[in-house]
Amino acid sequence: MEHLEAIKYYRNYEAGQTIVWAGDKMDFVASVVHGVAALTQTMEDGRRQMVGLLLPSDFLGRPNREHASYDVTATTDLQLCCFRRQPFQDLLTNTPHVSQRLLEMTLDELDAAREWMLLLGRKTAREKIASFLSIIARRDATINQTGNNGSLAFDLPLTREAMADYLGLTLETVSRQMSGLKRDGVIRLEGKRHIVIPDFDMLMNETGDDADGGVF
Amino acid sequence: MEHLEAIKYYRNYEAGQTIVWAGDKMDFVASVVHGVAALTQTMEDGRRQMVGLLLPSDFLGRPNREHASYDVTATTDLQLCCFRRQPFQDLLTNTPHVSQRLLEMTLDELDAAREWMLLLGRKTAREKIASFLSIIARRDATINQTGNNGSLAFDLPLTREAMADYLGLTLETVSRQMSGLKRDGVIRLEGKRHIVIPDFDMLMNETGDDADGGVF
């Protein structure tokens, strides 16, 4: 474990900065310390789809693959804890339960990707927005219980355009649906980026997901 | 390795049969021997999205999780090679490079899921169909070079409805787009299920993907 310590170093990026382009050589793997990074794919004609959203503690990079498969950009100011590839891979082969831990994390990501596929394939624009907000609200470590009632508040880590890329929508549709949820009292907007959720259940009702946590 | 041999057994299913329901206890993991299985999620109101398509050699089930996360159904006649969960998990902890192998497979699945997300979020109906056909054509082990020219033929392992669930479309749209591709000479239909692709490049041009293999 301390081996990891020995080979780690930090990198910082500003909001909007690109970390690597798809196809670039990537000589490190990393873990997000704070901030948010996005993986996106781009088609020849410019259509873009986000395929990964990395929050603190998430892992970036693929063992045994030198080249990045996706564009990686910082959507907020970002700090990564990096490990040079080769030492990390050595560690991986020599330390079974590191690779078992990584397997667990990858399986969780796969589950998240599948949830995301349901969103992309079958949800309406309004459900997509509500789902996205609930995901951010839940994953955001800084769950500020602002009101002593059950109300929740957080900052969006993404521009409207990045949200559109996440959700498979246009930024105009994102904007309209945000306005719609605001008009209906499901969310409050303080500035463009700060969201207040007066009643989390009301938001959940808009996601299209099962109300109860659902047995897995 | 021979330990795996000791705990394996086979199960067979007919096309259309359900293997497990989401939430059910699943006391085994398995590998597909032949046939095709689908993982699907269903929303309360019945909307469905396929989130996994398992072809021969693909792995089914999640280590350290007793309960299935998705509905699993056989879309063709199917044979699974099953391993009881507990012995398999023991093997996994005792045999590092089994878990490393499983990690590689999971990462491949994650990449596939991300490709699928691009399809769901950004491709047109016609591109979705063309992409699906090219995926099946490529993954189909029985790549029958029927013509001595470069033409390709295979049977669809899915009904139109299952294709719709895969692609995030309605079955009517699937049907229309299939007719469209047929009308334009991109595919030939012999019966409802047998597809002939006279010119694979022509099909690829319809997928929206980069023409060249693209550096990864």
Added chain:
DNA sequence: CGCTAGCTTGACATTCTTCAACCGGAGTGG
């Protein structure tokens, strides 16, 4: 003070879905 980036809103176009009818082959029972 005027710019720019990010965002909102409106009007219109397009794509896909919905609802409905119909087709054809395989199996079934009279």
Added chain:
DNA sequence: CCACTCCGGTTGAAGAATGTCAAGCTAGCG
């Protein structure tokens, strides 16, 4: 053997959701 029905598939017409194009707003900043 024939009629029947069911299932998977196709096709058409109409409507709804989302995208496109265009204009305009606002806050922050040089």
